[in-house]
Amino acid sequence: MEIDPEEVGSLYRTLAGAVVPRPVAWVSTRSPAGVDNLAPYSFFTVASVAPPVLLFAPVDGPDGLKDTPRNVRETEAFVVNVVTEPQSTAMNATSATLPAGESEFDHADVERAEATVVDAPRVADAPVAFECSLYDLLSVGSSTLVLGEVERVHVDDDVTTDGRLDVTKLDAVGRLAGNQYARTDGRFSMERPP
């Protein structure tokens, strides 16, 4: 079957269904008024290694930027928290639309900690958290690319081996389409050719 994007209403379902599995950026920010925001985004990847830059791409709302990118624009700070299965229910709860002034940390009963070097909260129990400073905001079609330079990384000792992050201990949750998520414990390995 061939799809011409100009002949369908939206390609969202096809994009979200085929670009899988997606890592989940559980992004925490602080509003200028001091409200701590927490929301999951799965249009998310590594933009650069040196300097280390992460990128996520929230779809703009009808009124423009969503809370998270607006907070990033104002505070120039955010934290990307990695999600494993024990926290996936709380992560999902933070995608709810809340009244202005209510924090998703409180709504989903997520314990917060203060970031070390940027002005944002982080998820205390996340196995990995990347503190980021604003690198760039780029408008692309219906979305805004939020790029942040990694200023500090928190890694739980439980997911390390010999002092380094061990992906076989992380069991991060991957986003599929619709209501579907993927576990990452079904692993296989292939040696990369020279």
Next chain:
Amino acid sequence: MEIDPEEVGSLYRTLAGAVVPRPVAWVSTRSPAGVDNLAPYSFFTVASVAPPVLLFAPVDGPDGLKDTPRNVRETEAFVVNVVTEPQSTAMNATSATLPAGESEFDHADVERAEATVVDAPRVADAPVAFECSLYDLLSVGSSTLVLGEVERVHVDDDVTTDGRLDVTKLDAVGRLAGNQYARTDGRFSMERPP
């Protein structure tokens, strides 16, 4: 454990190990000389839904752009092919460094088909393939963000239900770190809150 990026040689292993699972863009392009190129990239996501824009971020080589982004710059065209487990061995083989003029399609014995509307080959047996035209090239640190607008989508009927892509039939392969990959058949679902 806390990591200050300025105190470590490279954050690559931590980024690639924590931003998981990553979708794999198996990108096919054509050089101006007519050599068909095929290589996997896992710094890859959806940049925008309307217009539909995909983004991947190859790390630049010591001499600047790698073959894939250079071909995209010249031809303004590429195809993102989705990888499932039966093709994962061939996908891995296309990450080899080949002599100039040799096609990864031939090296890895991958059957090609012509794209419908852009000047690039595609993987004939990919369950989903996105034909893209160049939207933008952006330099970010050590990488180049390659953005392409989706002009046509090929979807194998085997991964559809009632004429629409069905993520539970796709079983795409996810990239972890090192030599590790993840299957996506270990699924669970959560209903998104209002």
